[in-house]
Amino acid sequence: MSFVQAAAELGNQYRDDRVLRSHLQRCLPAPMRDSIAPELDELGAHAALAWQRERGRSACEPQLTPWDSQGNRIDRIELTPAWIESRGLAARLGLVAAGHEDTYAQHGRTHQFALVYLHHVASAFFTCPLAMTDGAATCIKAAANTELLARAWPRWLSRDPEQFWISGQWMTETPGGSDVGNSETEARQDATGQWRLYGRKWFTSAVQADTALALARPAGAGPGAESLSLFYLEPRDAQGRWQGVQINRLKPKLGTRELPSAETELVGIAGTPVNGIGHGVRSIAPMLNVTRSWNAVCAIATLRRALALARDYATRRRAFGKLLAEQPLHQATLADLQADFEAAFQLTFEVVGLLGRAQHDQASDDERLLLRLLTPLAKLWTGKLAVAITSEAIECFGGAGYIEDSGLPQLLRDAQVLPIWEGTTNVLSLDVLRVLRQPAALDSWRRALDRLLDAVGAAELKNAAAAVRTQAMSLPTAIAALAAEPARLEAAAREIAL
Numbered sequence: 461m462s463f464v465q466a467a468a469e470l471g472n473q474y475r476d477d478r479v480l481r482s483h484l485q486r487c488l489p490a491p492m493r494d495s496i497a498p499e500l501d502e503l504g505a506h507a508a509l510a511w512q513r514e515r516g517r518s519a520c521e522p523q524l525t526p527w528d529s530q531g532n533r534i535d536r537i538e539l540t541p542a543w544i545e546s547r548g549l550a551a552r553l554g555l556v557a558a559g560h561e562d563t564y565a566q567h568g569r570t571h572q573f574a575l576v577y578l579h580h581v582a583s584a585f586f587t588c589p590l591a592m593t594d595g596a597a598t599c600i601k602a603a604a605n606t607e608l609l610a611r612a613w614p615r616w617l618s619r620d621p622e623q624f625w626i627s628g629q630w631m632t633e634t635p636g637g638s639d640v641g642n643s644e645t646e647a648r649q650d651a652t653g654q655w656r657l658y659g660r661k662w663f664t665s666a667v668q669a670d671t672a673l674a675l676a677r678p679a680g681a682g683p684g685a686e687s688l689s690l691f692y693l694e695p696r697d698a699q700g701r702w703q704g705v706q707i708n709r710l711k712p713k714l715g716t717r718e719l720p721s722a723e724t725e726l727v728g729i730a731g732t733p734v735n736g737i738g739h740g741v742r743s744i745a746p747m748l749n750v751t752r753s754w755n756a757v758c759a760i761a762t763l764r765r766a767l768a769l770a771r772d773y774a775t776r777r778r779a780f781g782k783l784l785a786e787q788p789l790h791q792a793t794l795a796d797l798q799a800d801f802e803a804a805f806q807l808t809f810e811v812v813g814l815l816g817r818a819q820h821d822q823a824s825d826d827e828r829l830l831l832r833l834l835t836p837l838a839k840l841w842t843g844k845l846a847v848a849i850t851s852e853a854i855e856c857f858g859g860a861g862y863i864e865d866s867g868l869p870q871l872l873r874d875a876q877v878l879p880i881w882e883g884t885t886n887v888l889s890l891d892v893l894r895v896l897r898q899p900a901a902l903d904s905w906r907r908a909l910d911r912l913l914d915a916v917g918a919a920e921l922k923n924a925a926a927a928v929r930t931q932a933m934s935l936p937t938a939i940a941a942l943a944a945e946p947a948r949l950e951a952a953a954r955e956i957a958l
């Protein structure tokens with residue numbers, strides 16, 4: 461019998477995660493930590509179990525049945541078992557609710573995103589509609605829309621699986637995903653004054669969601685982003701039948717295959733304005749910023765999973781007479797990846813902490829600006845890292861990592877969406893520039909770096925932090941120097957952001 465290599469194994473993903481545990485230890489009051497530990501432990505165990513269960517069989521995909529046997533258009537979508545399971549689990553553990561409830565005040569976001577971080581990989585991208593639901597709730601709260609706060613808010617934040625609603629985010633169209641100002645979908649008022657939407661949405665993920673927020677141009681409004689409006693939709697009736705919506709197809713995607721992403725025709729679906737008529741992009745911005753934070757959290761969850769597997773495998777695989785974990789170069793390779801992961805974790809949970817503080821009116825003006833600046837930065841950097849590190853983790857398994865039923869290729873395919881949706885790397889770099897051009901943002905950035913430097917203990921870290929500070933402080937001069945040459949400034953945006 462020839463040699464058979466043992467596969468990588470995962471333990472409880474909460475108990476094994478030194479970085480998460482020490483962050484919670486540092487940031488949360490002890491009674492809160494004790495009270496949330498059982499939920500974190502449950503998700504940590506679930507993550508390991510789901511990995512054992514799912515690995516080795518290729519992901520099943522949702523199926524669309526457009527017509528019934530009699531020729532009626534039904535557009536029935538069958539979801540995968542992981543998706544059906546995730547909905548109940550998400551409601552029960554409050555993966556959306558925890559971010560908005562007052563139980564833990566400004567620490568609520570840290571609680572919520574610790575749960576999300578532990579659950580993301582096992583959720584088969586059910587975190588996508590959860591992110592959009594959180595974003596939708598944040599949006600209608602920012603708009604102070606009392607009608608929608610009464611109707612949708614309690615459902616989106618419900619912990620009862622029977623009551624829990626999820627939401628979609630219907631922005632992207634064929635002429636504009638980044639440049640949504642090109643949107644063609646039109647909103648018209650019918651004889652009763654009801655707004656109805658007509659047009660094609662090119663990417664609608666979790667299309668079977670109970671609600672969606674969609675951008676559309678009121679008939680007769682001018683071109684561009686400013687004249688778009690934001691509408692709240694309920695795409696299906698109480699019996700689950702589509703109302704004013706047709707599903708053209710489910711997209712055949714590189715990854716995120718259990719997530720039903722559809723091409724959708726709006727044929728008169730009723731819409732309620734979220735924030736009056738006009739300024740639709742500004743109205744949906746709170747949603748974008750929240751979903752971008754989710755994206756960063758899900759990216760670091762992906763990094764952590766790839767590394768947990770690579771590190772475990774290094775304790776099982778031998779080469780040249782030693783375990784990989786004993787080979788100096790392999791140790792250094794893993795250590796570099798771990799350092800990148802830990803930096804990404806700290807940045808992302810800094811954003812999460814700031815979000816919680818801002819939401820509970822505990823954030824200073826500096827912190828609010830910092831949150832606005834760090835959100836796109838965290839999203840763009842962690843998205844890129846997720847792709848690079850899942851790729852490197854595959855290499856850590858040699859040829860075995862390239863084989864589908866090792867479970868690793870799916871991690872890489874899934875990671876590739878993270879830099880694309882919710883704003884590509886370039887679009888977010890330009891968003892960073894949008895913020896940095898406000899003089900107040902640079903001052904706030906400078907003060908934040910000062911505080912960071914003050915907090916750094918070890919001498920060698922102080923030197924490194926000072927070097928970062930010097931580099932960052934050169935930004936205002938660089939931006940000012942390029943102000944007269946907008947094309948050069950834009951061309952440098954990614955470099956500035958990274």
Ligand code: MFK
Pocket residue numbers: 587588589591592629631632637638639640641665685741742745746748749751752754755758880881882883884887891
């Ligand atoms: C795994 C789980 C995680 C994630 C799940 C997600 C699943 C969903 C997948 C999706 O991809 S949903 C679609 C996401 N689409 C995007 O993210 C669009 C990307 N494009 C941009 O972000 C553009 O920058 C944007 C459309 C927002 C702006 O384009 P414009 O037409 O050039 O508008 P403009 O004039 O720059 O901004 C309009 C207003 O919005 C301005 O305010 P004022 O009118 O008051 O001046 C901006 O300051 C404001 N604004 C823009 N971005 C903002 C913002 N305000 C706050 N925060 C922002 N991020």
Ligand code: FAD
Pocket residue numbers: 628629630631632635636637638639663664665666713716721877880881882883884885886887890
């Ligand atoms: P484009 O905007 O055409 O971008 C093409 C390239 O041009 C990118 O590299 C971009 O960085 C670059 N670029 C664009 N503008 C600039 C600029 N000014 N300067 C420099 N470079 C620029 N959208 C939704 O609304 N709802 C959803 O539920 C949803 N789900 C999705 C699910 C998946 C799996 C995927 C892949 C996408 C989904 N999207 C969704 C769409 C997604 O948000 C868009 O694909 C994304 O915003 C990019 O838009 P685009 O595809 O039109 O690319």
